[in-house]
Amino acid sequence: MRPSGRIQTSIDLLTEVMGSSLPMDRVVNSYLRARRFIGSKDRKDISARVYGVIRSRCRLDWWTIRSGLGDGCRSLVLSYAILVEGMKASELDEICDGGDYSPRALSEFENEALATLQGQDLNHPDIPAAVQGELPDWLYALFEAQFGVEGAKAEAAGLQAQASLDLRVNLLKGKRDQAIAFLGKDNVEGGATDFSPWGIRVQGRTALGNCKAFREGLVEVQDEGSQLIALLCDVTPGQSVLDLCAGAGGKSLALGALLKNDGELVAMDIDPRRLQRAEPRVEKAGIENIRYATLNKENLKKMSAKGAGEGFDRVLVDAPCSGSGTWRRQPDARLRITPDKFVNYREMQATVLEQGASCVKIGGRLIYATCSVLDEENTDQIDAFLAKHPNYQRVPASKIWEAQGMEPCSFIDETMKVSPAQHGLDGFFCAVLERQS
Numbered sequence: 317m318r319p320s321g322r323i324q325t326s327i328d329l330l331t332e333v334m335g336s337s338l339p340m341d342r343v344v345n346s347y348l349r350a351r352r353f354i355g356s357k358d359r360k361d362i363s364a365r366v367y368g369v370i371r372s373r374c375r376l377d378w379w380t381i382r383s384g385l386g387d388g389c390r391s392l393v394l395s396y397a398i399l400v401e402g403m404k405a406s407e408l409d410e411i412c413d414g415g416d417y418s419p420r421a422l423s424e425f426e427n428e429a430l431a432t433l434q435g436q437d438l439n440h441p442d443i444p445a446a447v448q449g450e451l452p453d454w455l456y457a458l459f460e461a462q463f464g465v466e467g468a469k470a471e472a473a474g475l476q477a478q479a480s481l482d483l484r485v486n487l488l489k490g491k492r493d494q495a496i497a498f499l500g501k502d503n504v505e506g507g508a509t510d511f512s513p514w515g516i517r518v519q520g521r522t523a524l525g526n527c528k529a530f531r532e533g534l535v536e537v538q539d540e541g542s543q544l545i546a547l548l549c550d551v552t553p554g555q556s557v558l559d560l561c562a563g564a565g566g567k568s569l570a571l572g573a574l575l576k577n578d579g580e581l582v583a584m585d586i587d588p589r590r591l592q593r594a595e596p597r598v599e600k601a602g603i604e605n606i607r608y609a610t611l612n613k614e615n616l617k618k619m620s621a622k623g624a625g626e627g628f629d630r631v632l633v634d635a636p637c638s639g640s641g642t643w644r645r646q647p648d649a650r651l652r653i654t655p656d657k658f659v660n661y662r663e664m665q666a667t668v669l670e671q672g673a674s675c676v677k678i679g680g681r682l683i684y685a686t687c688s689v690l691d692e693e694n695t696d697q698i699d700a701f702l703a704k705h706p707n708y709q710r711v712p713a714s715k716i717w718e719a720q721g722m723e724p725c726s727f728i729d730e731t732m733k734v735s736p737a738q739h740g741l742d743g744f745f746c747a748v749l750e751r752q753s
């Protein structure tokens with residue numbers, strides 16, 4: 317593909333991404349799948365540019381408005397080419413030759429506007445903090461209220477960094493050292509993660525599909541922070557465990573490995589299609605003691621803890637949330653969230669917490685988790701729940717952590733609060749509540 321074809325394809329793909337309500341990775345994958353003729357180097361170049369534009373969308377908007385280019389996909393890609401990729405306006409003028417598969421020729425006005433961007437840095441000192449943080453104003457205000465002026469800047473910057481690829485070793489199939497050695501045979505270099513005893517951080521990017529350890533279920537993709545939530549569930553063989561918001565099974569897989577096929581694991585979700593996606597992963601991992609159930613009134617009634625001795629030892633509520641802790645991986649998500657959606661998430665969180673609580677046995681534990689860094693979705697939910705349920709008591713996360721032989725750690729005390737800026741992991745929250753009566 318010529319550079320002009322790459323730029324035009326980037327504009328086309330960005331147009332699809334911005335016109336879709338689906339997550340960006342799905343749009344990009346299906347766009348490229350439908351165009352197998354695009355070679356691998358071109359794909360890499362085009363996706364890097366489109367992801368780059370989305371990651372710097374607010375700042376690019378600032379520049380395109382200031383220069384008068386306007387905020388269409390064409391303007392965004394062209395200004396990205398200059399501000400981030402370091403192209404010259406004259407190079408773009410040549411690239412935009414109006415030929416087949418090329419962008420149409422630059423107008424005189426575009427030429428002039430693009431020339432004003434040349435030599436500028438994407439991060440201009442006049443850019444307002446929210447724009448610099450790549451967040452809508454209302455969300456940035458929440459960050460400032462929670463983290464303070466400087467803290468908000470740091471947290472927002474942390475969410476713009478590149479995320480690492482973390483794997484979890486499936487203890488049903490082997491140990492971490494073995495997995496690292498196996499990965500090495502397939503030229504995947506990785507080392508032990510700092511906090512999770514089952515984690516491997518992979519160096520660089522890799523196609524795991526070519527990797528035997530992944531194909532055979534010895535390792536699974538799971539961010540280190542997410543692994544720590546499974547650890548705080550403190551599951552031991554023989555227990556009954558309910559994963560109420562199991563989705564495609566990320567945490568169910570870790571819980572299943574801890575149960576060692578002894579005990580009971582129920583994976584529930586309101587969306588049965590997500591549970592279907594969990595099934596092949598569970599099979600590959602060698603987990604045999606799992607049942608799946610759609611999260612509805614009828615099934616909840618069956619799971620609920622009505623009489624003495626009934627209910628689950630552990631109920632994990634991995635609640636639907638803004639996903640603010642994972643925006644490094646899903647840069648488009650922060651642009652799709654609205655104040656209404658945020659309120660909606662908080663209502664869902666309160667609902668799933670109540671549903672989870674109805675299934676915990678006396679002496680059992682309710683574990684609440686989100687992949688958000690925002691208090692509104694985290695401590696505020698737990699405080700509201702505890703005020704309504706005096707029969708639940710918080711178990712300090714640090715107590716569970718240290719009882720498992722782990723060194724004390726700065727982000728685990730009463731609860732676990734991880735953030736990309738402070739700890740280099742995706743942002744997660746976890747609180748453990750024990751039912752007393």
Ligand SMILES: C[S@@+](CC[C@H](N)C(=O)[O-])C[C@H]1O[C@@H](n2cnc3c(N)ncnc32)[C@H](O)[C@@H]1O
Nearest residue numbers: 561562563564565566567586587634635636664
């Ligand atoms: C954070 S995701 C779960 C991720 C999963 N546990 C994992 O580790 O891969 C939250 C899940 O909650 C489910 N969910 C449960 N109750 C819900 C409700 N009332 N509204 C929306 N989603 C709900 C969603 O379908 C979604 O799969």
